[in-house]
Structures are given as structure tokens and as C-alpha cells.
Amino acid sequence: MDLNELKIAGVVEESIVDGKGLRFTIFTQGCPHRCEGCHNPHTHDFSGGETVAIHSLLTKIVDNPLLRGVTFSGGEPFCQAKPLALLAKLVHARKLDVTVYTGYTLEELDSMHDEAVDELLAATDVLIDGKFILAERDLRLPFRGSRNQRMIDMQKTREAGKVILMKE
Numbered sequence: 001m002d003l004n005e006l007k008i009a010g011v012v013e014e015s016i017v018d019g020k021g022l023r024f025t026i027f028t029q030g031c032p033h034r035c036e037g038c039h040n041p042h043t044h045d046f047s048g049g050e051t052v053a054i055h056s057l058l059t060k061i062v063d064n065p066l067l068r069g070v071t072f073s074g075g076e077p078f079c080q081a082k083p084l085a086l087l088a089k090l091v092h093a094r095k096l097d098v099t100v101y102t103g104y105t106l107e108e109l110d111s112m113h114d115e116a117v118d119e120l121l122a123a124t125d126v127l128i129d130g131k132f133i134l135a136e137r138d139l140r141l142p143f144r145g146s147r148n149q150r151m152i153d154m155q156k157t158r159e160a161g162k163v164i165l166m167k168e
Contacts, residue, residue, distance in 0.1 A: 005051050006083050009043040009075060013060060014067075019099035019126060019143055021068025024061045028075035028084070033103035037134035039145065043075035054087045062094055069097035069125070078102050078109060081116035088123035099126040099143075106152060106163060126166060127152040142168055 009027040012018070018025040027040060029049030034041075042048065061070055070091045072084050077100050088098045100120065102109065106129050109117050121127070128144050128151050136146035143151060156164035 003082050003086070004054055006054055006057070006080055006087070007046075007049050007051055009040065009049045011057070011060070013064065015071065017143070018071040018073060018101075019069065019128075022064075022066050023069050023071045023099070024057075024064065024067055025071040025073055026057060026087075027073050028077050028080055030079050031074050031076040031103065032079070033076060033131050035103060035132040035134075037137065038132055040074065046079075049075075054083055054090070057087065058090050061091065061096070067096060069099060071099040071101070073101045074103075076103055078104060078117055078120060081114070081120040085116060085119035085123050088120065092123065097125040098123060099128065100124045101128045103131040105129050106150075106157070121154065122158075124154045127154050 007029040009029045011027065012025040015023045015025045027043055029043055030046035031044045034044050061067065077084055091098055106127060109121060128149055130149040133146045133148050136148050138147050141147065151166040153164045153166045
């Protein structure tokens with residue numbers, strides 16, 4: 001697949017449940033985690049979904065002046081880190097923020113020592129990390145499904161050199 005393309009399960013052009021503010025949410029296709037009780041099990045199969053050009057997604061994003069930002073969900077976005085990092089940079093150039101959901105923890109992502117993963121992390125404003133754990137499901141949590149998942153302020157985390165959680 002071309003680095004200017006993504007394999008996606010779909011998009012929600014206006015979401016208020018995938019991060020703060022009105023968001024354009026991209027659901028990537030393919031996930032190695034396969035969490036029990038996953039909200040998006042149709043995104044697990046790496047051979048499913050459709051291939052789209054990131055510039056066609058960007059066109060839809062910039063057409064909506066009400067958006068606060070873009071959310072990458074899944075599936076597992078870090079399985080397509082390189083094209084998502086490029087899209088995130090293009091989104092930032094339009095003064096929008098980027099939220100990324102991942103089944104990995106930030107510590108697991110850091111330990112991968114993968115250039116594409118590092119690029120996507122560097123372009124992420126809010127990281128919601130950790131696998132969904134059915135036994136820790138809590139519907140009262142903002143923007144996440146289980147108590148083990150963290151909402152990480154990535155700018156403050158980079159500045160402090162340690163994990164800084166978002167204020168709820």
C-alpha cells in the first residue's frame with residue numbers, strides 16, 4: 001500500500017464522542033489486539049475495509065469549518081503509523097488537533113523504537129492508550145471504555161518527560 005493511502009473501516013464526519021469538541025473520526029482497518037467486548041470488532045480483519053487516499057480524507061476535513069480536530073481510532077492506528085503521521089501533520093497545518101486511540105500503552109509504543117510510530121506519537125495531541133478490558137468497563141468515563149485506559153496530554157508529557165494525564 002502507498003504511504004499516501006490508508007486502509008479504513010469508515011469515517012464519522014462529525015463526532016462528539018471520540019475526543020473533545022466536534023471531530024472527524026477515521027476508523028482504521030486491522031487490529032492485532034482483538035479485545036473481548038470491542039466496540040468495533042468489524043475493524044479487526046486486516047484484509048477488510050477500503051483503501052483511501054489521505055488527501056481525499058483531508059479534503060473532507062477542511063470542508064468543515066466547525067471541526068476542532070481529527071481522531072484516529074480503529075482498528076489499531078499504529079499499524080498504519082506512517083500515513084497517519086503524514087495526515088496528522090497536514091491536520092495540524094490547518095490548526096486542528098489530533099487524538100489517537102490505541103490498544104498499546106504509551107510505554108509499549110516507546111519501546112518499539114519504530115520511526116513511523118515515533119512520528120505519529122510526535123504528531124499526537126491526545127493519546128488514549130491501553131486495551132479495552134471488559135472487566136474494567138465504565139460507561140461514565142469520558143472518551144474511553146475501561147478504567148485502565150488513559151487520556152494522555154502528549155505535549156505536556158513530552159515537556160515533562162513523564163506521563164501527564166488530561167484533566168477531565
